[in-house]
Amino acid sequence: MNEKSKRLRTISIMFLLTLTGKVLGLVRDMLMGRYFGTGPVADAFFVASQVPRNFFDAIFASAISASFIPVFNEYLEKEGREEAFRLASSFITLMALLTTALAAAGMVFAGPLASFQAGGFSEAALALCTGLLRTLFPTIIFTGLAFSMVGVLQSLGEFNVPALLSTVSNGIIILYYFTLCNRFGVWGLAAAYLLGWAMQAAVQVPSMHRLGYRYRPALTHPGLKKVFALMASVMVSTWIQPVNMVVSTRYASGLYPDSGVSAMTYANTLYTILAGVLVLSVSNVIFPELSRLAVSEQGEDFGALVSSSIRSLLFLLIPMTVGLMTIAEPLVRLLYDWGEWTAEGTRLTSEALMLLSLGMAGYGIQTILSRAFYAFQSGKAPLIAGIVSIAVNLVLCQLTRSAGIGGLALAASLAATVPAVLLLAAMGRTYKGLLTKKLLGDLLRMLAAALIMGGAVLAVRFGLQGVAGDGLAGRAVLVLAPVCVGVAVYFPLAWLFRVPEMGQVVEMVRRRK
Secondary structure: OOHHHHHHHHHHHHHHHHHHHHHHHHHHHHHHHHHHOOOHHHHHHHHHHHHHHHHHHHHOHHHHHHHHHHHHHHHHHHOOHHHHHHHHHHHHHHHHHHHHHHHHHHHHOHHHHHHHHOOOOOHHHHHHHHHHHHHHOOHHHHHHHHHHHHHHHHHOOOOHHHHOHHHHHHHHHHHHHHHOHHHHHHHHHHHHHHHHHHHHHHOOHHHHHHOOOOOOOOOOOHHHHHHHHHHHHHOHHHHHHHHHHHHHHHHHOOOOOOOHHHHHHHHHHHHHHHHHHHHHHHHHHHHHHHHHHHHOOOHHHHHHHHHHHHHHHHHHHHHHHHHHHHHHHHHHHHHHOOOOOOHHHHHHHHHHHHHHHHHHHHHHHHHHHHHHHHHOOOOHHHHHHHHHHHHHHHHHHHHHHHHOHHHHHHHHHHHHHHHHHHHHHHHHHHOOOOOOHHHHHHHHHHHHHHHHHHHHHHHHHHHHHOOOOOOHHHHHHHHHHHHHHHHHHHHHHHHHOOOHHHHHHHHHHHHHO
């Protein structure tokens, strides 16, 4: 099996495992909607669960995803496994201490943080949010430990266990809904979240041990200087998604009576499942490989891997964008519109989802290119792109807030697209083969196939709308039938339009036969 086939096989397995976890996350949120709807309790819980995650993403995610993995791979290549393990032990120790300190500070200042994040909440919802925030802030300790071990495992070629983490945590939370939710309510849900995140760290320990890693507490290692020097320059670029989500949440909290935040969160969850699973599966697999190619100075192979990754992503993200825009409303009704859910919740969530989907391609491109720059231990271009993106989102949210939740979702999509354009320009100056007329022509063919597909999907959706009932079966038909038609139209059109990625798929199928 050649290297490209091995990479595709790894990505495919990781995609399926990650998708499983994300689907369970969707079930988790469906149960949240069923038990708590889009009212003040749901809004309070969503803000309380987002704040610790946003703090972690803003401060520590860059140290792990953007800084630790390239330096760890450099030590693996040049100094050997034992020295790389010593660096990992020092890093894990430091992460544990820093996240513990941040969790303690967050619990102390939970009131001001809740007021800042959700200033539009009612007094009762704000008080509930503050209490839940104190309960949930320790999740960042477990997240820091889990992500640190993910960096080690992925660098050593183990991708399956890290891909199972969300399956473990979401499984625990879903179990809570079916067993104890009626008794302990939203406070028990917070405890289930804590347990789920703790298990994300615990399940990785056997794999770390199997690969020869033994934890030895330490706080000093020369490699830490490289990690934090790189972290200083790339931190802001990793803030794009969490900071923009904070901005959107802050504006959404004042738009509707205690329902804007939950509608935006439900929409973002669906968006993350559909776009994030694919993008993160590809980027997580290629990042350690990009880091090794950068260390060994194989520039031609590096550029080829970046280019093929972007093209493959866009081949799937473009039709996903068009398809999601056409079936946003029936999808939301199928997944969420049960129990305490309201028609207004469906309207708000589907409107946000439809416009969030416009940012899929930008999200995919900026994720891949950011990892490419980090692999070279260079964060200047992602830093500039991140600052510009956050500024664009702030300005657009202010300008579009009169348009409601749709305006905020559109602002988020444009803010995801801006850094992609900037990073493409920066990377294109280094690798001239990245931006070509052929690429533009191929993208236009993908878009043409996707738009024709979108027309077919809409025709099927509206044709069935008056026939299908409002029960589970009828709602499922309104989603699944258009999706099947979309698949049946897009891929043959891509082959007819001579899109290279479709030709590669056909050739791989022929070889397997």
